[in-house]
Every structure is written in C-alpha cells, then in structure tokens.
Amino acid sequence: MPRQPLRILISGASIAGPTTAYWLGRHGFAVTVVERMPLARLRTSGHAVDLFGPAMDVAEWMGVLPAVIEARTRTEVVSFQRHDGRGVDIEMRRLVAGISGRHVEVMRGELAAILYAATCRDAQYVFEDSIRTITPEPDGVAVTFERAAADRFDLVIGADGLHSTVRRLVFGPEGRFRRFLGGYLAGVVLPNYLGLDGRMAVWNAPGRLAAIYPVHGTGTARGGFLFRRGAEIPFDHRDVDGQKHVLHQVYGGDGWQVPRLLAEVDAAEDFYFDSISQIVMDSWTKGRVALVGDAGYSPGPAVGGGTSIAMVGAYVLAQELAQASQDYQAGLRAYEDRMSELAAKARSVGPSTMATLIPRTAIQARLTPQLLRLITRMPPRLQRRLSQLQATPAQALDSIQLTRPTG
Numbered sequence: 001m002p003r004q005p006l007r008i009l010i011s012g013a014s015i016a017g018p019t020t021a022y023w024l025g026r027h028g029f030a031v032t033v034v035e036r037m038p039l040a041r042l043r044t045s046g047h048a049v050d051l052f053g054p055a056m057d058v059a060e061w062m063g064v065l066p067a068v069i070e071a072r073t074r075t076e077v078v079s080f081q082r083h084d085g086r087g088v089d090i091e092m093r094r095l096v097a098g099i100s101g102r103h104v105e106v107m108r109g110e111l112a113a114i115l116y117a118a119t120c121r122d123a124q125y126v127f128e129d130s131i132r133t134i135t136p137e138p139d140g141v142a143v144t145f146e147r148a149a150a151d152r153f154d155l156v157i158g159a160d161g162l163h164s165t166v167r168r169l170v171f172g173p174e175g176r177f178r179r180f181l182g183g184y185l186a187g188v189v190l191p192n193y194l195g196l197d198g199r200m201a202v203w204n205a206p207g208r209l210a211a212i213y214p215v216h217g218t219g220t221a222r223g224g225f226l227f228r229r230g231a232e233i234p235f236d237h238r239d240v241d242g243q244k245h246v247l248h249q250v251y252g253g254d255g256w257q258v259p260r261l262l263a264e265v266d267a268a269e270d271f272y273f274d275s276i277s278q279i280v281m282d283s284w285t286k287g288r289v290a291l292v293g294d295a296g297y298s299p300g301p302a303v304g305g306g307t308s309i310a311m312v313g314a315y316v317l318a319q320e321l322a323q324a325s326q327d328y329q330a331g332l333r334a335y336e337d338r339m340s341e342l343a344a345k346a347r348s349v350g351p352s353t354m355a356t357l358i359p360r361t362a363i364q365a366r367l368t369p370q371l372l373r374l375i376t377r378m379p380p381r382l383q384r385r386l387s388q389l390q391a392t393p394a395q396a397l398d399s400i401q402l403t404r405p406t407g
Contacts, residue, residue, distance in 0.1 A: 003326065005030045009143060009151075010123075011131050011166045012159035013042060014108070015049075016293030016310035018115035018123075020159055022062055023318030025122040026405070032153070033123050034145065036130040036160075039116070045270060046108025047187045047222055047302070048073050048213065052394040054402050055308035056102045058315045061405055064118050071110040074216045076198040080369035081256055087201070088369035094376035103394070107215055107222075108307070131156075134169045134289065141288050155321075155328055156289045159314070162277065163237060164295035170286055181350050183228050183276040183358060185302050186247055190264040192221040194257070203256040204365045209358060210251065210258050223261040225251065226302065228358050232275065243273035276300050276354065278347055285332040292317050297343035300350035303357065305393020309346050312400060313339055319405075338400065345396035353392075 006029050010017045013035035021031045035042065051059060051068065059065040078095070079087035096103045116125070126148055134156055135142040144150045158166025168174055192214045194201065200213035208227035215221060227250050235242050244265050251258050265271060277300060284296030291297075293310030300306070317335045324331030359365040 006154040008155045009153040010157045014112050016314045017159035018119045019311050019314035021123040022119045027322035031123040034126045039127050043113040044109045049108045049307040051104050052308045053397045055311040058311045067114045073105045078200045081203045090373050158291040158295040161294045162298050170289045177279050179278045179280050181276045186225040186273040188223045188265050188268045189270040299346035303350040303353040342400045
C-alpha cells in the first residue's frame, strides 16, 4: 500500500509561504497555508521589493516570471529633491546594472497575488486565521487555530515574517532573536496626486528621508519613510495610532511633501510601520518545525534583500525535504546547511545599506545624490567592481547555487 504524502502546514501567505507551497506541492506533499490577513488586503499591501539573481531563477522555474515582469513597478528615475525645487535625477536601470545582471522591482502585494494564483489550485488556503498552539507529538504536530478546528500535521513551517507566530510558539520570545539595526520604516497608500509616472521622488535630511512613487496602472502611489534612531522606540506593533504619532514626532517640522504625506498617514487604513531589525538564530529548525524567510533569518526590512532570500530559502527547503523523502530530519538539516552562509552574508548587508540610504549629516544628504549619479555614469563593469567593495543583497545571493528542477 503506497505511503500517504506528508501533511505540511505553512503559516504565512505573502512570499515565502506560497513559494514553499508551490515546490512542496510539486514534490507531492499535501500542503495547507494559513494566513491571518484577508486575501484582498494581502494583494494590495506592502511596498516595492526587489528580486535579484537566484530569486529570478526560482520565479522562472515556477512559470511566474512573465507575470512578475509585467507587474514590475516601471520606476525609471529616482529624483532627489533639492531646496531650490530642482531634482538630482538618477536612472534606476543604470544604478541597478552595477549591482546585479538580473533584477526586477515589483510591489509586494502584486508578487503575493501572483504566487497565490500559481498555488491556490494545489494547496489549501485558509485566510483570516492564525495558529494558536503547536504541540509536538511522537508522530506529528497537533495544531489549534484561532478559528478553524484543531488538526494534526507531519510538519509545520513558519513563513510568517519578522513577528512570526510560529517562531514565538516553538523557539521562544521574539526578543531573544531580534536585533535592532537603528532605524524604522513606514509606508502608506495614497492617491498619485503628483501625477508621477515612472518616477520616484525622494527628499532627505540628516537621519531621515521620505519618498513618493506611483503604483503602475492603479492611480495610487506609496509614501515611504525611513529614519534613524540610536535606541528603540517603545511601541506595540499593533498600535497603529501610536505608530502614526511617532512619525509626527520625527517629521512634524519638515517641508517638501511631508505635511501632505503625514495627512495621508493620519487618514489611512492601509499603513505599515516597523523597526528595521534582523532575526538572528543559531538554528531555524526544531523537531518537526522549520522557519523560512524573514521568520528565520530576516536581514532587515528594506535594507537586506529579504524578499529574494525568502524565495530562495523556500525553494531550498522544499527541495531538501523532497530529496530526503520521509526522513524529514535529514531534509531540515540539509536546508539549514545550504542556507547558513547566505543568511550570514545577508545580515552583513543591512548596516551598510542603511548607511547609504539614510544620511547622517547635512553634507551627506547633499552629496549622496551626486555620488549616486556619478556612479550611474560609469561603465557597468566599473560599477560592479565598486559594488564589490560594499556588501549588497545581490552579492549575498551569489553565495548560493541552485539546481534547476527536473521533470
């Protein structure tokens, strides 16, 4: 009598979760994905994210790369705004060419929707629910949910981000693993009132910046904030009013489009705010539970290429579990072995990226756009040599070699 496929529960339906579900389903596992957000919100949430190198390969092997390229942000120019009203324009294509030969920028919600569409026929999705308890048993894992009936699975995978519920329930409190990098990120959905088309407008000042960029084909835009802090700001990541108050404290005296952005923040229901933090763990597997993506090895939101690393980690995890067949422990060990170097290198990227993105002084705020424009005017080969002097997400991803799936 043939063996029944292993039943695997995945927590999280953003990027790592559906990617893991796709490859596990292809290898014959029975997959359920639980996600606390409603599907409609998941499709529209988030900011622009980047796919580099191996992550592009994973998308291509899934058959979704054409859809991802079609959904790209189409940002062609980054325009740093100056006090005299003129901007320092930088060609995005030329800037990225010095970092990676294969790259696409896409809205996180668009990418999540594409990945969901590629997996929803083969994996069972449960939206607006979350895991309540995880209890190891001799031959499986007993799981209870906030809404659904209790169930039992052979493996549980936490793909539920920086504030992972699975990590908290199985490995311990978040504070044991989260490393603050000294900054904060916020984003808001707003009308494209500036009429931006293929252009991101950026304003910077010592210790902070703000940006507005259009979401192609929607009539909307995203407003973004990045700012430094030497010490963490005490806030509850579920206290939205408190988060909005923090932005007013940091940006309340600034000019440019910042007052309009803050007004949009005050009125917004779709709003994001979080620390720029890493997750650092000695091991992201325990018994029949594994973490993938930001849940296990977040390099830091907006500064470390976490989306690309999540897709690569999901592919590796599914591949190793498939090769190990019923010996899931061997598969999980192999997954950790293959991802450890990439996770370590990705963590080195965040601090240097923060230093480039967020100027510390007024002189840096003035010179950074000029320096970036100068770099984009260099030949790509020279740009790549210069980029090797500073850790980048694409450089970290080069540390892993993926094998093309067969069949």
